[in-house]
Amino acid sequence: MLRLDSRRESAFGFLSSKDQSIRCRVEKSEMSEGPINQNHMIETTDCLEAVGVFRGWKNFFFLMVLLSLLVTQISFWLVDVKYVELPASPSETVTAETPTAGLLPTDPNAPAEVEPAGSKFGFDFLKKLNYSHLARTIDLVNGVLVVTAALYCMAMFFSLMVSLIGRLGGINHISRAFFLSLIMLVLILPWQKLIESSVVGAVYMSEDLITWSAYKTQNILTTILYYMRFAGYWAVVVLLLIMSQTRSARWTKAILRRLEII
Secondary structure (H helix, E strand, C coil), X not given: XXXXXXXXXXXXXXXXXXXXXXXXXXXXXXXXXXXXHHHHHHHHHHHHHHHHHHHHHHHHHHHHHHHHHHHHHHHHHHHHCCCCCCCCCCCCCCCCCCCCCXXXXXXXXXXXXXXXXXXXXXXXXXXXCCHHHHHHHHHHHHHHHHHHHHHHHHHHHHHHHHHHHHCCCCHHHHHHHHHHHHHHHHHHCCHHHHCCCCCCCCCCCHHHHHHHHCCCCCCHHHHHHHHHHHHHHHHHHHHHHHHHHHHHHHHHHHHHHHHHHC
């Protein structure tokens, strides 16, 4: 009985204060129905514990995916507005600093350098940003994005399985959330690297910026394709991510309504 009480405490931990009345209803039902209902209560409590775990990790992976997508989009716009200059080809390297810059003689009659506007707001580090820094950041964030998106989709799948086994309700919402996350994962994967085809994913490599920038100004069609590739594709993935997270939130509310009926 102590084991049942401890499980009940952890299972109802994810409920808000206004939903604690559900707990009293379940306990009254357990006391009135006898040992058979107690066994059912143990199974439901186990499922609720699993729901609490998967819900927490799902929210964490959601934040990681969203932050990674924001970093990739910021990197694209830094290149698009020419804040970061691209090399002529991916094989070229850009040096971070010029070692002899401080050894060259200066002209006393030369006009003073104007301080960039960004330095007034504490963005001095952006002045040292170049393509090599941006390429390393993109490669790192791409790895984090693919892994966390896959884990987010897995968390949705396990939540669906727990909801089915425990008959917790909200199957409509969690099923839609899982398939939305699965579509998001398929769109994120860099198919242009995995299968070496013309099919591209939302994840882009640093050399893709150089390749696509060369065709940006050819005509209006290539310009549209350029922004659809790096901005429109990204917006679709973010929309799918938010829709999936919203559906999973509705699933949690459906579980609470189901427990209230019990």
